[in-house]
Amino acid sequence: MAGKSLVVSMEITVAQREHGCRFNDKHRITKGMRRLTVKKDRDELNYCLPCAQKFLAAGIARLLAVQTEITGQPAHQDTQPKSSNAELSGRAPR
Numbered sequence: 001m002a003g004k005s006l007v008v009s010m011e012i013t014v015a016q017r018e019h020g021c022r023f024n025d026k027h028r029i030t031k032g033m034r035r036l037t038v039k040k041d042r043d044e045l046n047y048c049l050p051c052a053q054k055f056l057a058a059g060i061a062r063l064l065a066v067q068t069e070i071t072g073q074p075a076h077q078d079t080q081p082k083s084s085n086a087e088l089s090g091r092a093p094r
């Protein structure tokens, strides 16, 4: 493999049977539902899509923060932090 990615291997898959979300078993993923499958070592962890979106948003924010630390400036100058903050806090469960 050329070059290592820090981002874990993941894909959207379709559940073949009902099971719980890895993050919270009360999040039921029923047969035929789309879910996020994260490949970790030889394990496959399945998350419901609402959890997946939260993880992705947090992961992207973290990657951008590290990139900003390297470059000393935000990657996207045109990004308006206040609008993205409002969006995040509006969706936050607590």
Ligand SMILES: [Zn+2]
Pocket: 021, 022, 023, 024, 027, 047, 048, 049, 050, 051, 052
């Ligand atoms: Zn979930």
